[in-house]
């Protein structure tokens with residue numbers, strides 16, 4: 001089943017995506033990134049909440065933003081090792097582009113917040129696939145620092161906004177191999193009137 005060739009170029013794109021943070025210039029330009037992020041807005045969205053917000057960080061603002069990340073890290077842990085700070089400062093300063101994934105949540109909506117969060121995650125996946133389809137690479141990162149007030153201030157997030165993490169974006173500096181994917185046969189089953197068991201759970 002899993003050895004069948006992809007049936008369309010679009011499916012081939014989906015089946016060949018892998019994350020990479022070995023990224024170099026160029027990042028998508030203004031027109032390209034708007035088109036790529038438009039794929040995020042194709043995510044399923046129960047109740048038309050439209051919870052996706054994307055903040056694009058590029059150019060000289062990367063280093064400014066990296067300092068906000070450092071500030072947030074220190075507020076989480078005043079004893080955070082200098083080495084960890086230096087590494088994260090470097091990553092946020094040097095990635096060709098970073099996209100902050102903001103979840104604009106409506107806690108009072110009848111649509112559960114979890115569904116709203118899942119819509120943002122589904123949008124992020126579409127963005128990763130769109131990046132790959134257009135010859136770019138991406139890597140989704142998160143961190144406990146993302147909920148810090150100083151950081152929220154820097155990005156202008158309101159009380160009902162939360163971060164789902166960041167996408168590092170750029171051009172892969174070498175062909176992306178990615179990790180070996182597990183066999184789909186272990187992760188799917190057909191309901192035949194009895195409980196379904198997965199090889200992956202054994």
Ligand SMILES: Cc1cc2nc3c(=O)[nH]c(=O)nc-3n(C[C@H](O)[C@H](O)[C@H](O)COP(=O)(O)O)c2cc1C
Pocket residue numbers: 017018019020139140141142143164165178179
């Ligand atoms: C919400 C979310 C947050 C993540 N945060 C991190 C992170 O902070 N650091 C990290 O190394 N990988 C993180 N990952 C995993 C990577 O983005 C990536 O998926 C992983 O390296 C596997 O690569 P693949 O996408 O090719 O399977 C995160 C993934 C998700 C979905």
